[in-house]
Amino acid sequence: MDLAFGAEDQQFREEIRQFLTDNLPADIQQRQRDTRTLASNTHDLQRWMQILDARGWSVPHWETAYGGTDWSPLKKFIFEEELHQADAPEFHWQSTHMIGPIIYMFGSDAQKARYLPSIRRGDYLWCQGFSEPGAGSDLVSLKTMAIREGDHFRVNGQKIWTSAAFESEWGFFLVKTDMNVKPQRGISFLLIDMETPGITVRRIGQINGEAELCEVFLDDVMVPAENLVGEAGMGWTYAKALLDHERTVSSFIHFNKRELRRAKEIAQAETAGGRRLIDDPQTRARLVALDAQVTALEWSVLRVLADEPNRYGGTAAASTLKITGSRLQQAITELQADLLGPRALRYYDPVDWNEPASPLWPHHVAGRTSAALISRASTIYGGSEQVQKNILGKIAFGL
Ligand SMILES: Cc1cc2nc3c(=O)[nH]c(=O)nc-3n(C[C@H](O)[C@H](O)[C@H](O)COP(=O)(O)OP(=O)(O)OC[C@H]3O[C@@H](n4cnc5c(N)ncnc54)[C@H](O)[C@@H]3O)c2cc1C
Incomplete structure (x- = not known):
């Protein structure tokens, strides 16, 4: 290696x-x-x-x-x-990294011809309709039903936390098509045009002031049967293939490296008591500790990549990277906000996003608090930290 x-x-x-x-x-x-x-x-x-x-x-x-x-x-x-x-x-991960590979791995020729070129060009956005109230970590207990009626499915149910649903032209949804088999076997994977009558999208306000996440209500939504991906009842298998496709993504390694560099830049630019923060021993200690952890994370990611052909320790490695990467994301963005002191509050006026930089509000201030606040979510989405630990316990330690 x-x-x-x-x-x-x-x-x-x-x-x-x-x-x-x-x-x-x-x-x-x-x-x-x-x-x-x-x-x-x-x-x-x-x-x-x-x-x-x-x-x-x-x-x-x-x-x-x-x-x-x-x-x-x-x-x-x-x-x-x-x-x-x-x-x-x-x-846009849902489009390029999620539904694109699913369509070329499991979709029909007609679906590949219809959707893949537009995903490559970024013509429109896709959203991921998996989670429901009561079915997040325990996704298999989802309740949205799709009943076959002739050449259509009639879909009824509710999704939640659907990122970007309000601006997405298409969505890929996990739905129940069979209640008479064990839950994993009764789930199917449907592509749904978000303009279809019966779909209502409601945005959810977030801690960082945005409303990117949504609730999606589906009331008697008629979806052409040709929008079923692969076979009915195989949706759970396809969803799991999706998770296995990119095992190092949730390490957030590139984000963490860039934002750590930015934290150092902020520490060089900001002062307290007439001294640059980068010269303050406590700040230096925090930066050095994070630097060591980011370097260790990068080496772990590279090690997984080097072993890619063998798929060694696959899921356990992915869970470890997710836990470490998401914690680092929170620690680094929190440090940025700390370094900015009262300036971190500047986020709350969105107007300043468009203002030219000034000595009072230099460019390194903008967006940092928003990033710190929304990073709280990184230990939840893509499999919460506790669930990752359960996976680790099972796979790595046989518990
Ligand atoms: C920013 C963001 C974007 C998202 N985008 C999407 C999206 O585009 N599409 C989509 O479908 N979903 C999306 N989600 C939803 C996400 O997948 C769920 O939030 C996640 O799966 C957790 O489910 P839940 O919120 O229902 O929490 P729950 O599953 O109810 O968990 C609540 C708490 O209990 C813990 N817990 C649950 N089960 C166990 C267990 N077995 N052992 C120990 N602890 C446990 C969890 O760790 C958590 O702390 C998004 C979430 C966020 C935060």
Whole structure:
């Protein structure tokens, strides 16, 4: 196992950097840096997806037959790292990393032809309708029903915490199609046009002032049977395949590296009692401790990537990365807010997002409190910390 970046990888990194210098629009970069929240500005994201698509890089992690690249896991890691470091818009995960691979792995030829090109171009957004009130960690107990009626399914039920549902054109939903088998066997995977009559989307206010999360109510929603992915009753299997597809993603490693760098920049720029915070021993100690943890996390991610062909210790490794990465995300963004002191409160006036930087409100202030607040959610979504620990206990320790 060789964890070092070789000459070819370094050359690849330079190529990506040059591409970003030449192609990432400055206005998008600035907005992304200053308004970092749960979601990217949709218009910016779509503009950026078109730029990436023109270069053949909008879905590099996909299989080549569907528009992906033949890059090694390490090259994909470098690509994502450079995009993060340059403050490029984040991929819209539900579209490019969730439903895209599901469609090319399990969808019909007609579904592949219809949806994959538009996902590659970022034409529209997809939302993920899995969680329900009463079915989050215990997802298998979901209750939304889809009854087959001729060439349609009639869907009734409610989803919650559906990110970006209010601005998504399409959604992928887990629904119950059979109550007479054990729960895992009765779940199916449906693609639903969010404009279909009977769908009501209600946004949920968040602690960081946004309302990106939604409730989705489905009342007698008629969905064409051709929108069923794969076989009826196999939805649970497909959903699990999705979770296995990208095992290192939830380490948030690229986010953590970039935000730690930003924390150091803030510590260099901010002062207290006439002294730069970076010269304060307590601040230095916090930064150094976090630096060591981020480095350790990065090496763990690289180790998992190096072992990718063997799929060694798969799920246990993914759970460990998720627990460590999400805790670090919270610790780093909290440090940023601490370093800003009273300036951290500046977030509460959204107008300042568009204000030019000034000595009183330099650019490094914008968006930091929002990031710190929304990072509280990272130990919940994608499998809560307690559930990850249960998985670890079972797989790694046989409990
Ligand atoms: C920011 C954000 C975005 C999200 N986006 C989406 C989305 O786009 N689509 C979607 O479908 N869902 C989404 N979710 C929902 C997310 O998947 C759920 O919140 C998550 O699965 C937890 O479910 P829950 O909220 O129902 O909490 P619960 O499952 O009710 O858990 C409540 C508490 O009990 C603990 N707990 C639960 N079971 C166990 C157990 N067996 N052992 C020990 N402790 C346990 C949990 O860790 C947690 O602390 C999002 C959530 C957040 C916060």
